[in-house]
Amino acid sequence: MKFGIIGLGNIGRVHAKNIQDGLVEGAELAAVANQPIDTTDDFKKQGIACFGDASELIESGLCEAVIIALPTHLHAPIGIQALEAGLHLVMEKPLACHKAEGERILAAVQREDQIASLMMNQRTHPCYVRIKQWIDEGELGELQRISWTMTNWFRPEIYYASSPWRATWKGEGGGVLMNQCPHNIDVLQWLVGMPVKVRAQCSFGKYHDIEVEDEVNAYFEFANGATGQFSASTGECPGSNRLEIVGDRGTIITDGNEVKLIRTSESVSTFSKNTDEMFGTPETTEEIFQPLEEVNQHAAILNNVVKAASGEAKLIAPAVEGLNSLELAGAMIYSTWINDEVCLPLDSAAYEQVINQKIAESQPRKIIKTAAKVDMSKSYR
Structure with a gap:
């Protein structure tokens, strides 16, 4: 498959290196586009064919698929153009600035x-992957509670000051x-499904000179009565990563390095x-899973x-x-x-109207003219 990469920032170059190093079987880097x-x-x-404009790459006929690694506000116009041109699309996260x-x-x-x-x-x-297998196999029984404290996404001020679009409503549609x-x-x-109600408190620019959220505490309710809690921050250090999923037959706990499954001998209820x-x-038994080696996730x-395009596999992460x-x-x-709970599904048109007001008032960030040290391996959690 001949790939084109649109956007050669930090992550775009990671994808390019993976393809060029032969880590993507059946793939070839045919073209790139970046400005300037x-x-x-x-x-x-x-x-490798080089373009200064995304449209030129898309229309060149050199690629079967494109990877879009641009600032989030450019995902929609370029993604739509690529799909309408008949190309396969791999979009960097998130899919867009908002649901609509x-x-x-x-x-x-x-x-x-x-x-x-x-x-x-x-x-x-x-x-x-292991947690997903356990849940799908019914190891936990019915979901009772989920809690994820994800506060080790610390980012210093220079991270935000490196690009005018970062941490702005117009550029990203949000923050952390x-x-x-x-x-x-x-x-x-992906693991437990979507909640039906959300109540959250976001703090905007609490730890950084930004207009969007850098700390979040949220409460979820699920259709079966299960509850959830989600906390995130880019202002804590060292922060923590702790996920707990509790069901009627056991509990899963992970810090992202290993997973513990605590099974109960019978239904707790x-x-x-x-x-x-x-x-x-109830009596309990424990099983600990530790990955034998790291996976190059990208x-x-x-x-x-590549395999899905040839019908050999099902997509792991469909854009939908x-x-x-x-x-x-x-x-x-x-x-x-x-300042109230929100019922899901979210009305995408209503939310778009509200966030567009924020986007209209959004200001590009002032860029600090300094050579920031970039080690992409430190950006993954």
Whole structure:
């Protein structure tokens, strides 16, 4: 599959390296596009077609698929153009700035065999893959509670000051929920499904000189009566990553490095109704899963896209499922604005109207002219 990459920032170059290093089987980097075009000189020297405009790459006929790694506000116009041109699409997270925008992207899919995938790479994280297997196999029984404290996304001020679009309503449609936590929100709903109600408190510019949220505390309610809690921050250090999923037959706990499954010997609700022991509890057993090796998650998604395009695999991260994380993020932000709970599904048109007011008032960030040290390996959680 001949890939084109539109956007050669930090993550765009990660995708390029994975393809060029042969980590994506059956893939070739055919073209790149970036502005200004002289930032593509290193690719030009390798004989790769280089463009200063995304439209030129899309219309060139050189590619079968494009990876869009641009600022979020450009995802919709470029993604729609690529899909309408008949190209397979891999969109960097998040799918768009809000749900209605994401819906417009998906409406541009031209045919059933056209791939529209999202770089929700943490769906290939061995710990989350194992959790998904356990849940699907019924190890936990009925969901009772979920809690995710995800506060180790610390970002210093220079991170935001490196680009005018970062941490603005116009550029990203939000802050920690739209830039760092789409992965966690996606994994959450992938594992346990979508809640039906959300109540949240977002703090805007609490730790940084930004207009969007950098701390979030949210409460979820699910259709079966289960509850959930989600906390996120880019202002804490060292922060923590702790996910707990509690069901009637057991509990799963992970910090992203290993997973512990604590099984109960019988249904907790059944035991509670039938035991004659005043302080009795069901017996438990523990199983610990530790990944044997790290997975190149970005390459894994691209490998899956290549196989899905040839009918050899099912998409791991269909772009349509990216609407769920946009919906949850939007619901948390909207709940804060109206100081009330939000019922899901989120009215995408109503939310678009409200966020467009924020976008109209949004101001581009002032860029600090300094050489920021970039180590992309430190950006993954």
